[in-house]
Amino acid sequence: MDEYDALEFNKGDIIEPNSRRKGSAGGDIRRHENLKRGLSGTIDGLKVSALADTGAAQNFVSSNFARAWRLEVADSPSSFRLGNSKLAHSLGTVNVRWAFADKPKETIEVVCHVISNCVYDVILGRRFLSMTETFTKYKHRLTKCLSSTAGVLRINLLDGSRQSLAGTLGDTYKTDAVPDTGAEGNVMDLRYAEEHGFNIKRGAEDRRMLEFADGSRQRAVGQVQTSWTFSSGQRIPLIFEVLRDCLHDVILGEEVLWEHDVFETYAASIQTLPSDTESFDLAPFSFVPEWVQKISGVIKPNRECKGRNAKPIDLNALETEERRRRDIWNHQHNFNSRNANEEERAAERERRRQYEERLALARLTLEGRGSPVPESHAQSIPSIPTAPNRPH
The missing domain is CATH 2.40.70.10 (Acid Proteases)
Known part of the structure; x- marks a missing residue:
């Protein structure tokens, strides 16, 4: 093949270049x-x-x-x-x-x-x-x-509201757009377009059919032709599909993101919203953070952690209890932290903070015994966490 590979995302949904x-x-x-x-x-x-x-x-x-x-x-x-x-x-x-x-x-x-x-x-x-x-x-x-x-056009957004890219729409509108590599086009909410006075082209050729992650479809209201200016001052012309009741005001699709290497070139302009820390775990608890697993394998359950009379921390039990507690939280709020009120979210943040402090205490104890935990095993998450292979 030329410069592209054929990857099969779905049965029958992949073609090679120029195939018919x-x-x-x-x-x-x-x-x-x-x-x-x-x-x-x-x-x-x-x-x-x-x-x-x-x-x-x-x-x-x-x-x-x-x-x-x-x-x-x-x-x-x-x-x-x-x-x-x-x-x-x-x-x-x-x-x-x-x-x-x-x-x-x-x-x-x-x-x-x-x-x-x-x-x-x-x-x-x-x-x-x-x-x-x-x-x-x-x-x-x-x-x-x-x-x-x-x-x-596939718009694959699934609750993807945690990141935003700062920029300017048109000449004056400072905007935080959602960068979505699963979107095959750029999308603008109908109400947002109308409130900001954008000209919406509503001809038959401007009303593309959009397909969502569950296979459902909805036709766009029309298109807006405008520009996007990155934080660097670079200005590019863009076409937005205008969608009624779009989940976000502005979505930037894959073509813009890849062509301009947004995730590296404009990393400083990408913000992770505070609510992201409230969202539920994407992987089983053992995935985050791996350095806890490293400590767990070295510190014995009954070793004193701080001072002669300090209560020992059983890391295995601590991890099991926290996993169970987070599972309850996830199911209680239907795997969406927005279903909880602000008081409940604040309490959950505090519980997680206290848990991390106890883990940090265990880490300090290990360092005090002359076996410091390497920086790569601190609270930053390794790029490729490993786990035992599952038998087949």
């Missing part, structure tokens, strides 16, 4: 081709291709994928907001072990929500991509590929 399909009448049918970035790897040892999607708050798999590979679905249904603010309902979650193609022996245990009719087999969300430094240190793992759709 025969219509029922024997004629050639050109399908809509989109340049995307995929991740090659394995799930429980099976070769798969995943969509690297910063617009997805969590990791997801399609129900067909879970069924085909006989993944055990835990009964923990939840709901997620699509790009048009409607709800997509998950059937539950699956625990799988992911390995990148370039590190096949280093597996990461992750939780994926199962979505019926999901347009991609596997979606790896923003927090996973951030933890594994996929868009920075390890961006060589991103593979350019061509996917095909039947003339629709």
Whole structure:
């Protein structure tokens, strides 16, 4: 192949460059081709291709994928907001072990929500991509590929409201846009467009069909042609699909993000909203942070941690209890911290802060015994956490 690879995001949903399909009448049918970035790897040892999607708050798999590979679905249904603010309902979650193609022996245990009719087999969300430094240190793992759709624009947003990119729309409107690598176009909310006086072209050719993560579709109201100015002062012309009840005011799609290397060039302009710390864990508790596991293997459960009369900390029990407590929190609020009130969220933040302090105390104890914990095992998350391989 030329400079692109063919990655299969979904059965029958991948083509090679310039390939054609025969219509029922024997004629050639050109399908809509989109340049995307995929991740090659394995799930429980099976070769798969995943969509690297910063617009997805969590990791997801399609129900067909879970069924085909006989993944055990835990009964923990939840709901997620699509790009048009409607709800997509998950059937539950699956625990799988992911390995990148370039590190096949280093597996990461992750939780994926199962979505019926999901347009991609596997979606790896923003927090996973951030933890594994996929868009920075390890961006060589991103593979350019061509996917095909039947003339629709996929807007794969799934509760992806945690990051924002600062910039200017048109000449004057300072805006925080959601950078979404799972969006095949740029999107603007109808109300936002009207309130800011943008000219909306509403001709038939301007009303593209948009497809969302659960396969549902909605036609755009029209298009806005304007400009986007990055914090550097670079100004580029853009076309926005105008969507009624869009989940966010402005969404920047994959073409802009990749062409301008936004995640590295404009990293200082990307903010993670404070509410991100309140969201539930994307991976099982053992994934974050790994340095706790390192300490757990060295410190004995009954060792004194601070002073002669200090109460010893059993790290294994501490981790188990915190995992159980967070599971209760997640299910109590339907895996969405916005379902909790401000007082409940503040209490949860305090509980997590206290937990981290106890872990830090254990770390100091280890250092005091002459066995300092390396900086790479401190609270920063390693790029590729490892876990034992699951037997098959």
